[in-house]
Amino acid sequence: MSNTKGGAVPLLAARDLVKAHGRTEALRGASVELRAGEILAVTGASGSGKSTLLHCLAGIVRPDTGSVTYAGERLDRLPEKRLSELRRTEFGVVFQFGQLIPELTALDNVALPLLLAGVRRQEAWERAGEWLERFGVRGQQELRPGEMSGGQAQRTALARALVTGPKVVFADEPTGALDSLASEQVMTALTHTAREAGTAVLLITHDAQVAAYADREVRLADGTVAPLEVAA
Numbered sequence: 650m651s652n653t654k655g656g657a658v659p660l661l662a663a664r665d666l667v668k669a670h671g672r673t674e675a676l677r678g679a680s681v682e683l684r685a686g687e688i689l690a691v692t693g694a695s696g697s698g699k700s701t702l703l704h705c706l707a708g709i710v711r712p713d714t715g716s717v718t719y720a721g722e723r724l725d726r727l728p729e730k731r732l733s734e735l736r737r738t739e740f741g742v743v744f745q746f747g748q749l750i751p752e753l754t755a756l757d758n759v760a761l762p763l764l765l766a767g768v769r770r771q772e773a774w775e776r777a778g779e780w781l782e783r784f785g786v787r788g789q790q791e792l793r794p795g796e797m798s799g800g801q802a803q804r805t806a807l808a809r810a811l812v813t814g815p816k817v818v819f820a821d822e823p824t825g826a827l828d829s830l831a832s833e834q835v836m837t838a839l840t841h842t843a844r845e846a847g848t849a850v851l852l853i854t855h856d857a858q859v860a861a862y863a864d865r866e867v868r869l870a871d872g873t874v875a876p877l878e879v880a881a
């Protein structure tokens with residue numbers, strides 16, 4: 650849809666999401682919007698439903714009720730095939746522990762989504778190298794995840810999430826396992842690169858210093874969203 654760029658129409662919108670895991674109601678009517686290019690922090694206490702919200706928005710799990718709309722398409726109603734295509738082409742994800750493939754070098758980890766998308770090997774390596782450069786880890790490109798520091802591995806995971814040029818990156822506690830210096834480096838790299846590429850970011854964090862990198866913050870409490878003041 651052409652009217653999803655920049656203006657008032659959100660790129661991604663969740664309305665009244667309800668999602669239960671067994672008897673636990675993780676989401677109880679949560680609504681949130683993400684605009685194109687926006688960096689939105691979702692904060693809240695442990696167990697408030699942050700990861701469940703991210704999973705619903707990223708099309709990883711379907712809500713029990715409520716809607717998720719991405720660029721005019723109802724994600725929650727899409728057939729699995731179209732959903733996985735969208736996840737592959739339009740979305741990038743980063744989790745607390747980057748989930749890089751341990752047997753592959755940093756370069757191969759980042760090249761992998763491109764190879765899966767049909768990009769030729771040489772071009773995939775070149776583009777992967779450029780993204781590692783942007784995240785300041787080109788020097789580590791031949792290392793495997795176990796040979797890197799936590800911060801280097803997370804910056805590699807970010808490069809992998811962004812290398813295909815997604816419209817949205819979902820980051821679930823991307824700095825949760827890092828010390829404050831590495832955390833600062835990862836957040837600076839993520840926000841700088843996302844702004845440059847015009848990528849929207851949905852950032853889950855329980856850390857106020859990390860949330861301060863976002864354009865806007867919403868807080869989840871007991872599975873619903875309370876809007877906060879817009880960050881300066």
Ligand SMILES: Nc1ncnc2c1ncn2[C@@H]1O[C@H](COP(=O)(O)OP(=O)(O)OP(=O)(O)O)[C@@H](O)[C@H]1O
Nearest residue numbers: 670671673674675694695696697698699700701702
């Ligand atoms: N797969 C699951 N099976 C059962 N219960 C679950 C599952 N996933 C989440 N829950 C429960 O749903 C509630 C919300 O969990 P969720 O992980 O979304 O919260 P969160 O805010 O991300 O928490 P944290 O900050 O601790 O990661 C919690 O009570 C959690 O125990």
